[in-house]
Amino acid sequence: MRAYDPSKYEPAAVTVDIVALTIREGRLQVLLVERGEEPYLGRLALPGGFVRSHRDNKGRVRGETLDAAAARELAEETGLVPGHAALTRVHLEQLATYGAPDRDPRMRVFSVAYLAFAADMPDPVSGGDAAGAAWVPVERVKRLAFDHAEILADGLERVRAKLEYTPLATSFVGVEFTISELRGVYAAVWGVEPHAGNFHRKVLSTPGFVVDVGEVTERGGSKGGRRARLYRAGDATLLHPALLRPAAEATS
Amino acid sequence: MRAYDPSKYEPAAVTVDIVALTIREGRLQVLLVERGEEPYLGRLALPGGFVRSHRDNKGRVRGETLDAAAARELAEETGLVPGHAALTRVHLEQLATYGAPDRDPRMRVFSVAYLAFAADMPDPVSGGDAAGAAWVPVERVKRLAFDHAEILADGLERVRAKLEYTPLATSFVGVEFTISELRGVYAAVWGVEPHAGNFHRKVLSTPGFVVDVGEVTERGGSKGGRRARLYRAGDATLLHPALLRPAAEATS
DNA sequence: GCAATAGTGTCTGTAAGACATTATGTT
DNA sequence: AACATAATGTCTTACAGACACTATTGC
Numbered sequence: 001m002r003a004y005d006p007s008k009y010e011p012a013a014v015t016v017d018i019v020a021l022t023i024r025e026g027r028l029q030v031l032l033v034e035r036g037e038e039p040y041l042g043r044l045a046l047p048g049g050f051v052r053s054h055r056d057n058k059g060r061v062r063g064e065t066l067d068a069a070a071a072r073e074l075a076e077e078t079g080l081v082p083g084h085a086a087l088t089r090v091h092l093e094q095l096a097t098y099g100a101p102d103r104d105p106r107m108r109v110f111s112v113a114y115l116a117f118a119a120d121m122p123d124p125v126s127g128g129d130a131a132g133a134a135w136v137p138v139e140r141v142k143r144l145a146f147d148h149a150e151i152l153a154d155g156l157e158r159v160r161a162k163l164e165y166t167p168l169a170t171s172f173v174g175v176e177f178t179i180s181e182l183r184g185v186y187a188a189v190w191g192v193e194p195h196a197g198n199f200h201r202k203v204l205s206t207p208g209f210v211v212d213v214g215e216v217t218e219r220g221g222s223k224g225g226r227r228a229r230l231y232r233a234g235d236a237t238l239l240h241p242a243l244l245r246p247a248a249e250a251t252s
Numbered sequence: 253m254r255a256y257d258p259s260k261y262e263p264a265a266v267t268v269d270i271v272a273l274t275i276r277e278g279r280l281q282v283l284l285v286e287r288g289e290e291p292y293l294g295r296l297a298l299p300g301g302f303v304r305s306h307r308d309n310k311g312r313v314r315g316e317t318l319d320a321a322a323a324r325e326l327a328e329e330t331g332l333v334p335g336h337a338a339l340t341r342v343h344l345e346q347l348a349t350y351g352a353p354d355r356d357p358r359m360r361v362f363s364v365a366y367l368a369f370a371a372d373m374p375d376p377v378s379g380g381d382a383a384g385a386a387w388v389p390v391e392r393v394k395r396l397a398f399d400h401a402e403i404l405a406d407g408l409e410r411v412r413a414k415l416e417y418t419p420l421a422t423s424f425v426g427v428e429f430t431i432s433e434l435r436g437v438y439a440a441v442w443g444v445e446p447h448a449g450n451f452h453r454k455v456l457s458t459p460g461f462v463v464d465v466g467e468v469t470e471r472g473g474s475k476g477g478r479r480a481r482l483y484r485a486g487d488a489t490l491l492h493p494a495l496l497r498p499a500a501e502a503t504s
Numbered sequence: 505g506c507a508a509t510a511g512t513g514t515c516t517g518t519a520a521g522a523c524a525t526t527a528t529g530t531t
Numbered sequence: 532a533a534c535a536t537a538a539t540g541t542c543t544t545a546c547a548g549a550c551a552c553t554a555t556t557g558c
Contacts, residue, residue, distance in 0.1 A: 010305045010313065014264050014351070014362050053262045053353055053360040061262065061360050063353035097349040097364050099266070101305055101315035108305040108313050110266050110362065112349050180537075198521060200538060205519085216537095224530035225536025241519070432510075450548060452511060457546090468510095476557035477509025493546070 012108045016069045017048030017148065018077070019095060019155035020116040023172050027137045028188045030152060031124070032144070033077060034132030039105055040145035046152065047077035047133065048111065067092065070114040077133050079125030090118040091171040095155050103147050113151045115158060117171040163189055165242040167209050170233035176213055178228035179203055190245050202243060208236025264360045268321045269300030269400065270329070271347060271407035272368040275424050279389045280440045282404060283376070284396070285329060286384030291357055292397035298404065299329035299385065300363065319344060322366040329385050331377030342370040343423040347407050355399050365403045367410060369423040415441055417494040419461050422485035428465055430480035431455055442497050454495060460488025 020031035032044040053063025064072065070092055080087050095113040103109060124133035138156060143149070162168045169185040170177070179200050187193045203209055210231035217227045272283035284296040305315025316324065322344055327336070347365040355361065376385035390408060395401070414420045421437040422429070431452050439445045455461055462483035469479045 010307060010315070011263050012266050012303075012305065014266065051264075051351065051362075053264065055262060061353055061357070063262070063360060065353065066349065066351040066362075094348055096346055097318065099303065099318040099364070101313055101317065105313070108315060110303075110318075110364070112351070112362070178537085195521070195523095196536085197523080197538075197540095201540095202520080204538095220529040221536050222530080223535055224528095225534085226528040226538075228537060244520085246521090430510085447548070447550095448509090449511075449513095449550080453513095454547080456511095472556040473509050474557080475508055476555090477507085478511075478555035480510060496547085498548090 010108055012110060014051045015048050015109060015111045016051060016066060016073055017046045017111045017113050017151060018070060018074050018116055019046060019113060019152055020074060020078070020118070020121070021138075021155070021159060021172075022118050022121040022135065023185060023188045024121075024135060026184060026188055027139075028156075029135040029137050030141065031077065031121075031133060032136050032141070033134075035145055036132070043143065043145040044136070044141070045145035046113075046148045047073055049073050049076075051112075066094065066112050066114075070094075070112075070116070074114075074116050077124065078121060079133075080122070087118075089171070089175070090116055091168065092116050095151070095158060098147055098151060100147065111146075111151070113155065115155050117159070117168065119171065119173050159189055160245065164244055165239050167233060167236055167239060170210070176215075176230045176232055178217060178230060179210075180228055182210070182231075186243075192246060194246070206236070206239050206241070206243070208234040209239060210234050262360055264362060266303045267300050267361060267363045268303060268318060268325055269298040269363045269365050269403060270322060270326050270368055271298060271365060271404055272326060272330075272370070272373070273390075273407070273411060273424075274370050274373040274387065275437060275440045276373075276387060278436060278440055279391075280408075281387040281389050282393065283329065283373075283385060284388050284393070285386075287397055288384070295395065295397040296388070296393070297397035298365075298400045299325060301325050301328075303364075318346065318364050318366075322346075322364075322368070326366075326368050329376065330373060331385075339370075341423070341427070342368055343420065344368050347403070347410060350399055350403060352399065363398075363403070365407065367407050369411070369420065371423065371425050411441055412497065416496055417491050419485060419488055419491060422462070428467075428482045428484055430469060430482060431462075432480055434462070434483075438495075438497075444498060446498070458488070458491050458493070458495070460486040461491060462486050 018031070022029055031047055033047045035041055035043050035045050051064065051066060051069040053061060056062050074090065074092070075084070075087055093115050095115045097110060097112045099110040101108060121135070123135070141152065144152065159168070163186060169182055172185040173181050182203060183194055183196065183199050186199070211234050213230040213232055215230045217230065220227045270283070274281055283299055285299045287293055287295050287297050303316065303318060303321040305313060308314050326342065326344070327339055345367050347367045349362060349364045351362040353360060373387070375387070390404070393404065396404065411420070415438060421434055424437045425433050434455060435446055435448065435451050438451070463486050465482040465484055467482045469482065472479045
């Protein structure tokens with residue numbers, strides 16, 4: 001059980017894979033990279049890589065935390081340097097760990113999957129590792145490498161659920177946003193448009209969800225319409241009462 | 253990024269650690285083992301061990317899944333053989349993965365934590381690995397080895413939350429149970445006693461939560477009282493509407 | 505009989521969903 | 532003016548929580 005003798009065991013690798021989500025053109029999109037080697041050469045995959053660790057001069061184990069590895073990979077694949085403005089507002093959370101013995105034919109690989117939510121992520125810049133990286137609408141995603149389709153599915157379910165009881169949606173919009181923009185997040189993630197009037201009242205009546213900035217947008221809609229008030233994210237970590245999605249899984 | 257060269261990396265070990273919970277004497281209890289070696293010699297810890305993998309004759313990677321490793325460890329530490337009646341009804345789910353570089357002084361160890369919920373778990377039997385294993389009320393747990401206190405805390409929060417929106421509580425009672433017994437689960441896990449009358453009506457009005465067996469208990473309470481109707485777990489996987497805990501985190 | 509436990513009925517406040525209406529902007 | 536979008540108001544239904552009450556059992 002806790003008798004450590006690593007030599008008895010097949011060496012294992014630990015990676016982080018990122019389900020990075022953003023909303024572009026009103027659609028939920030995921031960051032994918034094209035693989036440049038076997039196996040699954042040319043296939044799309046979630047960005048990811050090894051968790052780094054080593055021993056220092058005195059033989060002590062050193063290395064990065066899982067959270068740090070995920071943040072680093074996300075920065076590398078998007079081509080943004082860590083600390084870039086667009087990266088500081090990214091919400092990162094651990095999703096789950098996948099370790100089926102045959103998930104990678106070369107060796108035993110355990111992948112700790114992370115979820116990343118961000119607003120306004122730019123197109124991945126070339127250079128660095130972001131060779132074939134691109135944002136892809138989730139409904140367009142076809143066959144992925146390894147078990148990444150399963151990881152993505154789990155990630156999507158997690159996001160959809162978390163929108164209900166956390167203010168996570170504010171991670172998908174800018175620092176200042178309108179209620180309509182926030183509603184657009186729910187529409188893109190859930191695939192159903194919440195009722196505008198009820199959504200408006202609901203958001204404002206949930207304590208700590210949003211705070212009024214006291215200003216309005218520069219202009220109304222392109223085809224007319226009143227100018228919308230601006231809000232920032234509030235300090236709540238949980239929504240109470242929750243904002244339940246319609247229909248779905250009422251009976252499941 | 254996806255360039256595999258394990259030799260460049262410090263070897264890593266992957267373990268599973270189990271937060272096994274049961275209810276005894278009306279209190280939530282967790283399975284702990286006493287460590288028999290350094291570090292943390294003599295300290296209590298969550299049961300766990302290595303995930304096994306090897307290569308077969310043809311050089312292919314073989315091994316157990318994470319779920320299988322968790323089930324195996326649970327069986328070993330409780331002294332129950334896999335397939336034992338008490339083990340077949342155990343609910344096992346992955347909790348999270350912990351990989352701080354200094355969490356184990358000897359080498360880089362990633363621990364995939366699992367949650368296990370069970371009813372009527374016997375005292376761990378001697379022999380096998382269950383040397384110093386015992387059930388301990390969660391409020392009595394003191395200093396644990398490694399980062400196991402954090403893992404336990406995360407596990408407890410997960411259980412408390414899942415009781416709200418899943419029929420998980422039925423995993424803590426026998427195949428047939430009374431509404432009062434079910435209420436006892438909520439009381440033990442949440443630390444607050446739900447209102448008996450409202451709880452009763454609520455459980456019965458939530459579709460798929462429980463199904464009426466059509467019988468009643470052999471006797472009433474030891475100090476008198478009506479005989480209670482018996483129920484089995486229903487087929488719902490999610491409770492709708494949810495059974496929210498009182499007070500807690502209304503504002504947090 | 506009394507006390508204890510199981511189970512039901514009633515009332516009130518809150519909130520969700522449907523829908524209508526007002527307010528303010530663009531073309 | 533016509534239309535679009537933002538924001539608010541009204542109504543109905545569902546449900547949680549408080550509490551009272553009935554039903555059934557052991558002592």
